[in-house]
Amino acid sequence: MLSDTEFDRITEEIFRFHTKRAPGIPIAVAMVDLARERLGPVKGRLNVIAESQACLSDVVQVMTGCTIGNRYLKILKDLGRYALTMFDRDTGIGVRVFVDFRKIDPVKTPELHKFFLRERGEAVERGGEAREASGRLIMVEFASIHRDLFGTQRVRVLQVGKPAMLPARVCPSCHESYLQRDDQHGQCDVCSGLSRYFEPFEG
Numbered sequence: 001m002l003s004d005t006e007f008d009r010i011t012e013e014i015f016r017f018h019t020k021r022a023p024g025i026p027i028a029v030a031m032v033d034l035a036r037e038r039l040g041p042v043k044g045r046l047n048v049i050a051e052s053q054a055c056l057s058d059v060v061q062v063m064t065g066c067t068i069g070n071r072y073l074k075i076l077k078d079l080g081r082y083a084l085t086m087f088d089r090d091t092g093i094g095v096r097v098f099v100d101f102r103k104i105d106p107v108k109t110p111e112l113h114k115f116f117l118r119e120r121g122e123a124v125e126r127g128g129e130a131r132e133a134s135g136r137l138i139m140v141e142f143a144s145i146h147r148d149l150f151g152t153q154r155v156r157v158l159q160v161g162k163p164a165m166l167p168a169r170v171c172p173s174c175h176e177s178y179l180q181r182d183d184q185h186g187q188c189d190v191c192s193g194l195s196r197y198f199e200p201f202e203g
């Protein structure tokens with residue numbers, strides 16, 4: 001378990017990386033620390049699956065070196081749960097750490113309770129001082145319960161292994177190289193219109 005000094009140092013480092021003092025960050029630092037401890041050393045390659053695209057994924061990247069770029073971190077953003085699974089990619093065996101909502105006392109830690117229900121109100125939504133004050137309160141409340149917020153489970157991840165490396169092909173329309181999914185995938189998804197996300201703009 002991280003010492004208080006280490007915990008604070010890492011949290012500050014990730015606040016800078018994330019560019020915001022998001023209250024989810026210290027919560028996620030404690031989650032990654034707990035997951036590492038429960039998992040212990042792994043023989044193969046450490047991988048993480050994050051069930052949210054929120055600040056949790058930035059914490060995983062800084063603390064574990066599993067990143068989106070090296071593909072040791074996978075984000076299942078549509079799940080929207082504040083949870084992560086840390087595992088050995090060679091075996092799929094790992095540990096899942098999640099926020100156990102039943103452990104949040106709405107009387108003792110009311111702001112934390114609202115945070116995970118997204119019920120902090122309009123003033124907080126708008127940002128500014130109300131949001132900062134709420135964030136500080138969440139961190140104080142979290143510090144009072146720390147690991148007692150979480151549940152853990154041993155898991156085996158399904159479909160482990162390296163993601164497939166697709167062959168590259170040059171798109172006949174834009175002349176950029178792209179990764180070809182299959183024989184039918186004859187031009188890039190922007191030129192085919194499947195994933196068009198911009199249009200030419202002059203000015």
Ligand SMILES: [Zn+2]
Pocket residue numbers: 171172173174175176187188189190191192
């Ligand atoms: Zn193209």
